[in-house]
Amino acid sequence: MENEYHVRLSSAEIANLWTTYQGDTMSICVFNYFLKHVDDEEVKQLMAHALDVSQQHVEMIRKIMKVEEIHIPQGFGEQDVNLGAGRLFTDVFYLHYMKQMAKGGLETYSRLLPDIYRKDIRSFFSKCLATTIELHEKVTKLMLDKGIAVRPPHIPEPKKVEFVEKQSFMLEGLGKGRPLTGLEISNLYKNVKTNELGSALATGFSQVVESKKLAKYILRGKEIATKHVRIFSDYLGNDSLPVPTSIDETVTDSTEAPFSDKLISYHFNLMTYSGIGNYGSAIAQSQRSDLAIDYSRLMAEILKYGEDGLNIMINNGWLEKPPMAAERKS
Template sequence: MENSHDHIKLTSGELAVLWGSYMNDSLGICTISYFLKDVEDPDIRSTLEYASDLAKKHIEVVTDIFKEEKIPIPTGLTEQDVNLNAPRLYPDTFMLYYIQNMGATGINSYSIALPNAARMDIREFYTSCMGSSCELYNRASNVLQEKGLFIRSPYIPYPSQGEFVHKQHFLAGWMGEQRPLTTIEISFLFFNLYRNSLGSALLTGFSQVAQSKEVRRYIVRGAEISKHHSAVFSKFLSNDNLLTPMTWDIMPTTSTEPPFSDKLLMLHSTALNNAGIAYYGASLGASLRKDLAAAYSRLVIEVGEFAVDGVNIMIDNGWLEKPFSAPNRNSLAKG
């Protein structure tokens, strides 16, 4: 067991996850600081404050690691990307769902970061991050349940016995009678529907406050994509007579005064795109019906093309911060 990391350099995998953590937490700090200005419900405020404290602690840890290793600190997002004087853009209910999703996303992100860490201190950090993200998700979920706002996936009758699959029709889904969705397929459809409904509300608010016409058009397109994807998932569920309850108290106000810089809006959109592709990939791997697999494949391509267009906008505006990269050996060899 390694008792000291003084002589052990960070691996490329560790550099990648630490850089990503810094960028995501800087985004979280900026967004939540604006939410805290307007939130009225004391229970929701407490959950937001917990999330903000976590993000700040994470930034401190990553900053200390980079300083120790003499690695440049990323710029990320700063207080200059937030206008705390802007009026309220989102209701309290949206903020609570946002934080719950932030906890869920953190659990997924840190479950990937931990296996990419070799050094003991980095593993301990991401083990702690995993635990705190679980706590954040549970805190937000508890408040949602106490207020009667928690959105549950559809119920189905309990099975009476276990079964094995004996016919290839289990994989079918193009023509003729289709088999019912499995609980695994239902859970992925529901979560993707929920996440897109929340994303649509977030981007609708962003579209109202974007300052650049190019950024505004891009975000409006993103909101429309989220609505379209929600309709796709909802149709699969409704075809199996599965109810998909959603809350409507998450839409933004009519404010058009920008609380966030266009850079923040684009970085947040990029984070949504990355998460969406990852979730769709997992959903594709867990869905055995051919029509579901085809739908996820098509939606991944759509999000991927949308993401590339967003990256181009960020490059054109000088907003894309380059992740740590390997040296260009060919260039070095030329002198």
């Protein structure tokens, strides 16, 4: 039995602990700064809760790595945040940000859990999922209470059982023949929302980074996000469905950097690769050929964009090497 001897951590367990540590140390920096500039007391309490969750994750991972004699990654710390910097985002942005971060956490933890076998690590990530579900529930309720939650579009309720009769069900989209399915609508809505958040982050980050090259890269990302929003919105508009609006107005005109260029670069790349995952999932759930084709070409575009971002991090010595297999050939 597992408790009769020490079970080594698997590659999945080591990698996911390492990646979670990186993300949560970044979140601690971000939330500590946000808490310096929040007016709404309910938003403040929720953000303090989100900060506490990330701090608990980091503390637990440190304990596990110490016992396992795993080198603790550098991650992010006090050197990556300027708590005295001016306000860059509004309270409304904070709610949209926490909503998307919680959503990303739900997807990440539910995806990794099936590959975790050691009891203590399984317990840890199960608790991560549970606390993220709680945070997502709280932020969703608060957004509804404040009237800023944008629900996915409504569609007619099915009244009878029907079956697809023609193979053209998948091909009709090329001629804009059939309406979108509920799943296709849901994915389009989700990808508009994530790109809108990315656009707002790009607006703020581009104002405060020190590196001109990084600022140019971030603004290129904003252009890509804006283009993708337009393409996805056209699909929704063609079926007379509402489109979520931009949140760029939730960014102030501050030019004082609250975060290091390293943290900003990591954060932006984290969202880029999250978007790639969203597009991949959308392809799998799209039964219209035109949608699948567009998602595929747009995913190729952000893959190239993400690669350029990683090169910036590498050239500046910002990219920590993740846990890897042994180098047998050498």
